[in-house]
Amino acid sequence: MPDHSNARRLFLAGGALGLGAVLTAGRSAADPSKEIPAGPTGRPDPQLEEAPPLAPAQRVGWAVVGLGHYAQAYVLPALARSRRSRTVALVSGNPEKARGVAARHGVSERALYGYDTMERLADNPDVAVVYIVTPNASHPELTVKAFEAGKHVICEKPMANSAAECQRMIDAARAADRRLMIAYRAHWEPHNLRAKQMFDAGDLGAVWFASSDHHRPLDPSRPRDQWRVKRAVAGGGSLVDIGIYALNGLQWFFGESPNAVAATMQAPPGDPRFAEVENVFTAELAFPSGRRATISSGYTADKKRIDLWGDRLVATLDPATAYQGNRLVVANAKKAEEVLTQETSAAQFTGELDHFSQVVAEGGAVRTPGEMGLRDMRLIEALYRAARERRWLDLNPDMTLRGT
Numbered sequence: 001m002p003d004h005s006n007a008r009r010l011f012l013a014g015g016a017l018g019l020g021a022v023l024t025a026g027r028s029a030a031d032p033s034k035e036i037p038a039g040p041t042g043r044p045d046p047q048l049e050e051a052p053p054l055a056p057a058q059r060v061g062w063a064v065v066g067l068g069h070y071a072q073a074y075v076l077p078a079l080a081r082s083r084r085s086r087t088v089a090l091v092s093g094n095p096e097k098a099r100g101v102a103a104r105h106g107v108s109e110r111a112l113y114g115y116d117t118m119e120r121l122a123d124n125p126d127v128a129v130v131y132i133v134t135p136n137a138s139h140p141e142l143t144v145k146a147f148e149a150g151k152h153v154i155c156e157k158p159m160a161n162s163a164a165e166c167q168r169m170i171d172a173a174r175a176a177d178r179r180l181m182i183a184y185r186a187h188w189e190p191h192n193l194r195a196k197q198m199f200d201a202g203d204l205g206a207v208w209f210a211s212s213d214h215h216r217p218l219d220p221s222r223p224r225d226q227w228r229v230k231r232a233v234a235g236g237g238s239l240v241d242i243g244i245y246a247l248n249g250l251q252w253f254f255g256e257s258p259n260a261v262a263a264t265m266q267a268p269p270g271d272p273r274f275a276e277v278e279n280v281f282t283a284e285l286a287f288p289s290g291r292r293a294t295i296s297s298g299y300t301a302d303k304k305r306i307d308l309w310g311d312r313l314v315a316t317l318d319p320a321t322a323y324q325g326n327r328l329v330v331a332n333a334k335k336a337e338e339v340l341t342q343e344t345s346a347a348q349f350t351g352e353l354d355h356f357s358q359v360v361a362e363g364g365a366v367r368t369p370g371e372m373g374l375r376d377m378r379l380i381e382a383l384y385r386a387a388r389e390r391r392w393l394d395l396n397p398d399m400t401l402r403g404t
Contacts, residue, residue: 050083051083052083053082053083053084054083054084056086058084059082059083059084059085059086059357060084060085060086060128060129060357060360060361061086061087061088061089061126061127061128061129062079062085062086062087062088062089062127062128062129062130062131062353062357063087063088063089063090063091063111063113063121063124063127063129063130063131063146063151064076064079064087064089064090064091064131064133065091065092065115065118065130065131065132065133065134065142065146066091066092066132066133066134067090067092067094067097067098067101067133068133068134068223068224069223069224070133070156070224071133072101074323074349075131075133075349076101076105077349078346078349078350078352078353079353080105081346081349081350082350082353082354082357083350083354084353084354084357084358084361085129085353085354085356085357087105087106087107088107088111088124088126088127089107089111089112089113089121089124089126089127090102090105090107090111090112090113091112091113091114091115091118091121091130092112092113092114092115093114093115095112095114098112099112111124111126111127115138115142118142118145118146118149119145119148119149120149121146121149121150121151122148122149122150127151128151128152128360129151129152129153129154129356129357129360130146130149130151130152130153130154131153131154131155131183132146132153132154132155132156133156134156135227135233135234136158136160136161136233136234136235136240137161137232137233137234137235139155139156139159139160139165139169140160140165140166140168140169143155143169143172143180144168144169144172147172147173147175147176147178148172148176150176150178151178152178152179152180152181152356152360153169153173153178153179153180153181154180154181154182154183154356155169155180155181155182155183155370155373156182156183157182157183157184157244157248157373157376158235158240158244158373158376158377158380159182159370159373159374159376159377160235160373160377161234161235161236161240162235162377162381163374163377163378163381166370166373166374166377167374169370169373170370170371170374173370179356179359179360179366179369180366180369180370181356181359181366181367181368181369181370182368182369182370182372182373183352183368184248184368184372185321185348185349185352186245186248186249186252186320186321186348187252187352187367187368188347188348188349188351188352188355189321189326189345189347189348190326190341190342190343190344190345190347190348191317191320191326191327191328191339191341191345192249192317192320192321192326192348193341194328194339194341195253195306195308195315195317195328195339196252196253198313198315198330198339199253199308199310199315200255203310203312203313203330204308204310204311204312204313204314204315204330205310205311205312205313206310206311207254207291207308207309207310207311208290208291208292208309208311209291209292209293209309210250210253210254210291210293210306210307210308210309211293211294211295211306211307211309212245212246212249212250212293212294212295212296212305212306212307212320213246213295213296213297213303213304213305214238214242214243214245214246214295214296214297214303214304214305214320214321215238215242215296215297215298215299215300215301215302215303215304216242216298216299216301216302216304217299217300217301217302218238218273218279218299218300220273228241228277229272229273229274229275229276229277230276230277231276231277234277236277236278236380236384237265237267237274237277237278237279237281237299238277238278238279238280238281238297238298238299239265239278239281239297239380239383239384240380241297241299242297242304243281243295243296243297244376244380245304245320245321246295246296246297246306247295247376247379247380248372248376249306249320249321250285250293250295250306251375251376253306253308254287254289254291254293256287256288256289256291257287257375257379257395257397257399258285258286258287258293258379258395259286259287259288259394259395259396259397260285260286260392260393260394260395261283261284261285261286261379261382261383261386261392261393261395262283262284262386262391262392262393263281263282263283263284263383263384263386263387264281264282264283264387264390265278265280265281265282265384265387266278266279266280266281267279273299274299279298279299279300280296280297280298280299280300281295281296281297281298281383281387282294282295282296283295283296283383283386283387303318303319304318304319304320304321304322305317305318305319305320306318306320306321312332313330313331313332314330314331314332315328315329315330316328316329316330316331322345323345324344324345324346325345326345328341355367375398375399376399378398378399378400379395379399382395382399382401385401
């Protein structure tokens with residue numbers, strides 16, 4: 001390749017000394033006989049570190065269902081940054097809000113729908129994928145509506161409030177011959193991916209124990225938390241809301257699911273936030289390999305951490321599953337080192353979206369399919385039962401209770 005370093009220095013000098021002075025500043029150091037051109041010239045196409053975005057017409061069109069805080073703060077901006085995906089439609093129960101969001105994201109008002117008019121998505125060929133970003137109890141109905149309109153679906157976690165509803169969603173996907181993905185974004189988070197690579201490569205040594213603690217304050221004065229205190233809408237408390245990160249993450253790292261569980265849960269008396277849902281949930285997990293793990297979730301503290309305890313190194317993700325600023329540190333008794341990644345935590349959003357767009361456009365396996373969401377909901381149901389009955393429960397490989 002030609003050496004453009006001198007030209008680059010001259011261009012940078014132009015910012016301080018004046019572009020005109022640089023463009024007429026004498027002869028090239030590489031070849032004094034050649035004058036530097038008196039005006040800008042065409043340069044070769046640069047070699048980018050990442051592939052550029054596809055042309056808009058080649059990107060998969062997405063409809064976002066539910067325009068709450070998470071959709072507006074994270075999903076829609078990630079769709080705007082993504083390489084293979086684009087927002088082409090919105091679904092909301094608030095037409096005025098939908099029009100405002102549409103104006104900010106370049107969505108035509110003709111592509112706005114209500115929850116009660118989602119069947120009209122069938123008439124919009126620009127929409128290939130529907131992203132369900134609504135409270136948990138609404139996931140099954142809205143997912144089925146999207147499949148009936150002939151669209152692929154990605155649904156937020158937890159997938160639904162019961163295993164039976166999860167199965168209904170999977171059956172609807174099969175009947176429509178469309179793909180179903182559950183939005184476990186940590187599977188694309190760079191620090192989690194690096195920890196998974198280290199685990200699989202044996203860099204940590206033998207890992208016989210892991211712990212995962214996911215807590216965040218619950219504040220019903222915020223609209224995005226109001227529905228979380230209602231069992232009928234949320235399906236449970238901290239376990240289903242943020243404890244699911246611990247459950248899904250540990251199974252991903254270990255490459256196996258537990259075959260026995262024990263659990264406890266606590267709701268402090270007199271606190272109206274916990275009249276219907278639990279605050280703190282703790283569990284012990286036993287795995288077929290002999291590994292053990294503990295998890296905790298809660299609605300008062302603020303911490304999201306995973307520890308993988310290897311006999312060579314302990315890998316700590318802290319934060320582990322935050323929207324931004326996640327960190328990975330590996331340590332032994334003598335030293336601790338932070339493992340840096342080329343990408344920031346924001347890559348978890350665009351990676352997740354573009355993975356599904358690629359599968360929809362080109363085929364292949366979904367990394368976090370509906371069957372994973374069903375597995376996790378069965379595990380959650382078993383954990384709640386273990387907490388109520390105050391005993392260990394044995395599980396089948398599909399997370400159903402053994403002996404039933």
